Amino acid sequence: MSDASKEWPLWEVFVRGKGGLSHRHVGSVHAADAKMAVEHARDTYTRRMEGVSLWVVPSAQITASDPGDAAALFEPAEDKIYRHPTFYSIPDHIKHI
Amino acid sequence: MYTTDMTGKKTAQPVAEDPARVAAFEARVANDEFIEPKDWMPEAYRRTLIRQISQHAHSEIVGMLPEGNWITRAPNLRRKAILLAKVQDEGGHGLYLYAAAETLGVSRDEMTEALLSGKAKYSTIFNYPTLTWADIGAIGWLVDGAAIMNQVPLQRTSYGPYARAMVRICKEESFHQRQGYEIMMHLAQGTPEQKRMAQDALDRWWQPSLMMFGPPDDKSPNTEQSMRWRIKRETNDELRQKFVDITVPQAEAIGLKAPDPALKWNEARGHYDFGEVDWDEFWAVVKGDGPVAKERMQARRKAWDDGAWVREAARVHAVKRAAAKLAAE
Ligand SMILES: [Fe+2]
Ligand SMILES: [Fe+2]
Ligand SMILES: [Fe+2]
Numbered sequence: 345m346s347d348a349s350k351e352w353p354l355w356e357v358f359v360r361g362k363g364g365l366s367h368r369h370v371g372s373v374h375a376a377d378a379k380m381a382v383e384h385a386r387d388t389y390t391r392r393m394e395g396v397s398l399w400v401v402p403s404a405q406i407t408a409s410d411p412g413d414a415a416a417l418f419e420p421a422e423d424k425i426y427r428h429p430t431f432y433s434i435p436d437h438i439k440h441i
Numbered sequence: 442m443y444t445t446d447m448t449g450k451k452t453a454q455p456v457a458e459d460p461a462r463v464a465a466f467e468a469r470v471a472n473d474e475f476i477e478p479k480d481w482m483p484e485a486y487r488r489t490l491i492r493q494i495s496q497h498a499h500s501e502i503v504g505m506l507p508e509g510n511w512i513t514r515a516p517n518l519r520r521k522a523i524l525l526a527k528v529q530d531e532g533g534h535g536l537y538l539y540a541a542a543e544t545l546g547v548s549r550d551e552m553t554e555a556l557l558s559g560k561a562k563y564s565t566i567f568n569y570p571t572l573t574w575a576d577i578g579a580i581g582w583l584v585d586g587a588a589i590m591n592q593v594p595l596q597r598t599s600y601g602p603y604a605r606a607m608v609r610i611c612k613e614e615s616f617h618q619r620q621g622y623e624i625m626m627h628l629a630q631g632t633p634e635q636k637r638m639a640q641d642a643l644d645r646w647w648q649p650s651l652m653m654f655g656p657p658d659d660k661s662p663n664t665e666q667s668m669r670w671r672i673k674r675e676t677n678d679e680l681r682q683k684f685v686d687i688t689v690p691q692a693e694a695i696g697l698k699a700p701d702p703a704l705k706w707n708e709a710r711g712h713y714d715f716g717e718v719d720w721d722e723f724w725a726v727v728k729g730d731g732p733v734a735k736e737r738m739q740a741r742r743k744a745w746d747d748g749a750w751v752r753e754a755a756r757v758h759a760v761k762r763a764a765a766k767l768a769a770e
Pocket of ligand 1: 501530531534588610614
């Protein structure tokens with residue numbers, strides 16, 4: 345009936361909920377091209393005013409970090425607590441800081 | 442239910458996986474962490490999820506048929522617009538779920554083919570016919586009601602994309618149930634003939650709705666593992682009892698009666714007692730003997746085959762345009 349290569353490509357869908365917010369990943373759709381992907385994204389993910397703007401990106405174009413690298417990538421931040429304002433103790437009588 | 446494993450087989454144990462990795466995985470799940478697509482997972486978990494999520498997706502898609510049957514005959518424009526929106530939602534639910542299953546490495550076409558060839562299951566409830574307009578009320582109230590009961594706990598299921606699809610679906614299901622109950626309410630308050638229609642629909646959909654939660658716990662071999670994996674969060678019998686407890690007073694409130702002579706409030710248990718479900722009928726429907734099972738699959742196959750040239754034309758057109766664009770650059 346069909347082989348995998350005959351499938352319409354997969355697109356990742358991002359919706360901006362309202363002005364002032366970033367686009368957020370909501371799911372994916374299959375579509376032959378970008379224009380159709382936007383139409384499908386609209387019908388699939390915004391039937392109840394969930395958004396004011398859509399992005400669609402071919403899923404194959406996304407490069408993701410490897411979960412196996414998570415420790416190497418993100419753990420170094422753990423011992424750099426001096427990057428947070430609460431690391432510094434300032435006497436109570438000093439105001440507006 | 443949509444998500445109850447109806448193959449009835451015990452999931453095969455995985456072959457030769459690193460016990461340390463399996464243990465780490467089990468610990469993460471036990472700790473209510475979410476598993477995401479690129480995380481390592483046992484093969485049996487992946488396969489079970491693919492089966493469960495795709496079966497749920499198929500149920501949403503096939504579930505469009507019994508109600509679609511009444512769109513052109515809805516009694517007025519308001520009801521028609523509502524039913525259209527509801528059926529469109531079910532299509533959307535199917536798509537969210539197919540997309541979630543695809544993150545586990547199965548293709549959309551593979552899932553479609555599994556459905557059309559009869560290899561994949563879908564909820565038995567959709568193999569019953571919608572004979573009158575009241576059936577549309579009964580489906581929204583009972584079938585979507587049972588779906589909600591099952592799906593709310595799955596918003597906390599261990600697989601991230603599945604949990605997120607469930608959150609989206611649950612938000613939409615509440616409208617489905619309320620519009621269905623409203624239809625029943627109006628019929629029950631209408632002429633004696635309308636009230637009879639409502640009762641008749643309840644009579645026919647009651648048992649099939651109870652069956653949606655799947656076989657009794659002692660006949661549900663994969664429940665324990667699924668609970669441990671957090672891909673099922675309450676047992677079939679627990680959910681069924683909850684459904685009965687909630688639904689019986691809703692029927693009484695509009696002067697309808699669930700068709701079960703054994704139905705009785707049990708003060709000591711704090712639950713309704715109810716009669717045994719006809720499990721022979723359930724298993725017959727699972728095996729393909731549903732009253733309209735053949736028609737359902739014929740309709741799905743026809744839609745797929747009739748759409749083939751459209752899918753192909755759009756694909757070829759997109760490839761050609763991309764090539765032309767590349768040449769022009
Ligand atoms: Fe649904
Ligand atoms: Fe559902
Ligand atoms: Fe629904």
